[in-house]
Amino acid sequence: MTRMYDLKKRTVTAPDGEVFTVDPMKDYFCDKRPEVQAPAHPVIEKFFNWARSNSLWVLGWGTGCGSMELPPLTTPRFDMFRYGVQMRATPRQSGVFIISGYLAVKTLKRVIRAYEQMQGPKYIIALGSCTINGGMYYDSFNTINRLDHYIPVDVHITGCMPRPEAILSGFVELKKRIRAGKAEGANDYAERFDWYKGNQKKVIKGWDMPDYNW
Amino acid sequence: MKEILEKIKTKYEVTDVLQKRADLLFFTIDKKMVLDILNYLKELEGFTHLVMLSSVDWLEENKFQLTYIINHPINKHDIAIRVDLNRDEATMDSIHHIWIHAETDQREIKELFGIDFPGSPGVDEDFVLEDWDEIPPMRRDFDTLEYSERTFFPRDGRKTYDTKEYMKSKLYPDDKQ
Amino acid sequence: MFSIKEDRSKFPTKKADGTLDIDLDSQKYVKIWQGPNHPGITGNMALELTVSGDEVVQSKTHVGYLYRAFEKLMERRKFIQCFPICIRMCVPEPDINEYLLAASVEELGGIEVPEMAEWLRTLVLEMARVTILLRGVPGQGGTMSLGMGVQWGVYVRDLMLDRFEELTGGRVYHMYIAPGGVRGLLPSGFKDRMEEVLKKVDEFVVDIDNLMFNNAVFKVRTKGVGIIDKDWIDQYSVVGPNARAAGIMRDVRKDYPYLKYDQLDFEPHTETDSDIYARSRVRWHDLQTSVDLIRQIMAKMPEKGEIRAKTPNVLHWKIPKGETYQRIESSRGEYGFYMVTDGSAYPRRINLRGPSYNSAMVLLEKMLVNANISDVSSLMVSLATCPPEIER
């Protein structure tokens, strides 16, 4: 397969003429495992959580059909900006990942990469029945059935697809959880990293990326 | 539509002619004649639009059926040409030089049914799947539910009762039948 | 005013076997993935672009990120069970799938749909076309950061979704056109509320014309860019608005009238330039045509009538052995279902062919060569690519 050209070991000539070998799997990524972020002093943590809950930046990637109901949220009618929620283009800038429905195995692989690249504290909102128990694709050979087995989910919103109001309520619920200090998905991921990785590797067959890429 | 069929019949041996709608004609033709007839229909009869190339798995008869649906944009009618392939050694000549975009169809069919089209650009590349290592999934003998349960483990705790059996166990448990 | 001069000297030469001679280690080329996580992509798919400077030299479309194997799943489902699932094959315009499934099943099962149901189907299909175009037309500007049109469009689309909700009980997935008929009559007062929405669409049509089509920046970025050659129409089986933008009349509603389109008065718009601007313009006219059609339908349709034909019990509805191909004009062009039945209660094979299948794969790959990297998104949107319909 040539699709992962940039991950193969190769010799490169730099503009100044120096020749060196690049092994992307070693050189581009840090193989450090994720770490549990212990809460700060209760008072400070409370302030942090308040701040976090009021600036939810969402990764603008529609992974499935539920993303159809996101544009109404970003536009005047439902206007999620007033709740402190806005869309961002890249994982590095975002703190909330909306998995908008079923995940094909091919997308799951990218979702894991994108999720791991996000800066903590990070949260996941899962939209629709398909993230809970497979939904109408429960018997499909190419979609996963239970999202929370592969990445930590903080809030599930049922519906097929959930209406914009339901998604907004999901944000409200997420805020509540953040303020209560219960939205600990990222820490859960770090704690049970091996379990998550094991599940991921069970379904992603050609595992040609680092175990953790951040 | 009738004239076209008569014309084709003089040149090619067609079987299983099926016409239920005035503007849609189905027939089967031998594998060797397909490129010839497609070329003929496209260049001389004006069937310039390839609607789709599809395949059907007739597992019970151990054959694959390929269907080329071509359309005459001016006279506004379609011909669907069926070809039967042996399921064990399913290969077919590529038509990408007649319609360039047929390469995508052929790539898809190669991946999902395992029918090979030697020479078609990119036919061996992954199309929608990634690192698939089972039998081609659109084949009838691939059980998608079984695969899903084995691989993606559905949420447990579900149990259903058959109405008839349940009533029997409640109302007349002793009655063995 | 100004134009981008092509400097072909940097471009790769062809190797003996016809492939391009691209050596990434030569530092001349960079490989960029546009998607699957990229704001400039329509839906969840990816373009693998090899660029030299800011010009694309090679492009490859990657799909499968949304692959749910609908066609396989439908083989396991009874005919009535297929209809809630088939509509998910095209997210922004689900109703066309419902109609095609229903039409195929009805043809093979020999069922006559009542008059009223046919009118309602026509109405719903045109409403769906309005909703998708309300995103698609301003979306063209969106790729050039003209976000305002998108804001307006999505709002008006939402009003149309309200009408959908009222009529069909669903916002995005309507599940209204079931095999045999439709699931309900118009609620009382629907026509008046619909007219209010149509007025908003009319307003939007004028606004977007001022904002986008009469916009110097938009014109510079779209006129003469991404031209589909007239010869390619047949070569790549280009259909619908994309063909009409090249001056070739292709509209299933006119060519193969289905439902009630033969009783409606409309003329699909054609352009001749075949560039991004022309394609957007055709869609903009399509939007107006659809609004006009909705008005005509509501004026012409009967007040009452049967909504469902008598069918066998849907729990074991067997359809005799046969096969058929049904087509419909989606907002992107000809969209078809090929259905094969074997006499059982389950379809043997349903194969869908949407217009994106050709336009986003082979055609887009070809058109992106020599394109400027900043035009990739707008080119893609101008072809109205819909990834869920490619991979299904």
Add this chain to the structure above:
Amino acid sequence: MSIKDILSPFSAWKKVIKDPVTVKDPFNDRPGAPRYRGFHKNELDKCIGCGACEEICQNAAIDMVPVEGIETVEGDSGLRPMVDYGRCCWCALCVDICSTNSLTLSNEYTWIDSDPDVFRFIPGYDKKEWDNSKLGWTKPKNYDLNTYERVEMKELHPEERDKSFIEFVKGYSKEQAEAEADRCIDCGLCTATCPAHMSIPEYIKAIRNDDMEEGLRIMYETNPLPEICGRICTHKCETVCAIGHKGEPLSIRWLKRYIADQVPESKYKEVLEQGLEITPKSKKVAIIGSGPSGLSAAYYLSRMGYATKIFESLPEAGGMMRYGIPSYRLPYDQIDKDINYILSCGVEIEYNVKIGKDITIEQLEKDYDAVFSGTGLHLGRSTRIPGSEHENVFFATDLLREISLGTEIKVDEKIVVIGGGNVAMDITRSLARLQNQKYGKVDVLATCLEAEDIMPADREEVVEAREEKAIVDPGWGPKDIKIENGKIKGLNVVKCLSVFDDEGRFSPKFDEDKKKFFPAEMVVESIGQGMDLTYIDSIKDKLEFSDRGRIVVNEKYQSSLPWFFVGGDIIKGPDVINGIANGHIAAKGIDEFLNKK
């Protein structure tokens, strides 16, 4: 490009003075539309647990589960749908197919939780805030996914049928039967209600698949008299049919008849004995009476390998089926078809033998290892009103038997029948036919205590009797038979107000002021039948009897004498299907008993 192209985009500024379109409070300002497909609701009392919703759900989102407080009874499986919102797609097909319209959707749509395991609930049972929501999706009007009208059964026109005893129900054609079978939703509620627990959905499925031989095999597993049952069964199954809640229940009886009619008698052996192996046993069983229970017991015993012999007091087999039911409802050749097959399975039969007279019961006990008795209700009951002892007052059972035996009976020009059950209708309609043959006109009147709506006869029997020009005038209590000069002049009746008291006991109340007189020359009494148990007089003191005079038996129909099994109308019923069922169960009981012996 012109100056206009520079300026025109600025027209967007006009929106500045427009009101914002933002929904102020999206959580409360925008409920779902009146028809929005939101979360499920279910009226638990209305639901019958047929499982059609589970069957149609393409996502396997619905499970049928037992629910506390809901009992399993006839016509209600006691199961209720549990919905998994990790699967549901809100297509509402479950609502559209629901047999009772109990399942609906509310227009609520928000359910958020961090625990993915909670999205599973039993609508109606697990309390949710949307349970009382008035709006939401219900089945659209004029939109049915199934047919709720029966395929009409072709019958002979009353004009054609009221002169002869030819069978008047024509039976379904192939298309009709398939269309009717198509309406079945395979729920299986009927199986529990059928006394014989026939596999009804399975044989209906056989009709859909056009596999009559399979259908016949399925029927013979629980019922060896399908031709007969297919015509005269009391079809309790149809009263609980799930389809019957929205429309007309499935014609299960006619479908059964269709299967049996399709397989010719000559093919029975080949169809039913394919791959069948019987190991003969040394034990012998005697059966008294060749009614449904006797025949059923004999058939299943012979299938188990026992040598069985039936003793019949009349010249032909069939019991009440032959001698109680007129041949326009059940032709003799169809009785013969079923019985001939049973006799061909190695069952012996001896006609014109009366137990207690020709052979004693003790002799049977000695010669056989077990005895099954299904002697039925063949004695008529009298109203005992003044005048009922007149020679021109008859019992319906006697007349029906005479007609079957081919003896000419007395038919007068004006007849009154007392009774409102199926037997009363049988004799009324038989007499109407005989009057027609003899006098060319009908003048027979049936009257009974019960008012029209609670008449014990099947509805169609009453309707058909009227079609045949017999008069049915229910709701009158017989007072006396007016006799002048030794000749019957008619029947005096008074209005009957109610038949049963509050506790459901028989205690008719009359309004003596409202009187009526039915002129007649002949009166037939048909107010119930009694059993003749004189043949077991010698063992009577060893048997237990209930308050109502019936022999007490255990659940295997074994009396207090272990070798003596009793079934049929004298135990339960009276009807054919109960007889068949207890004959079958008794056969299993006998088998158990003999295995232990």
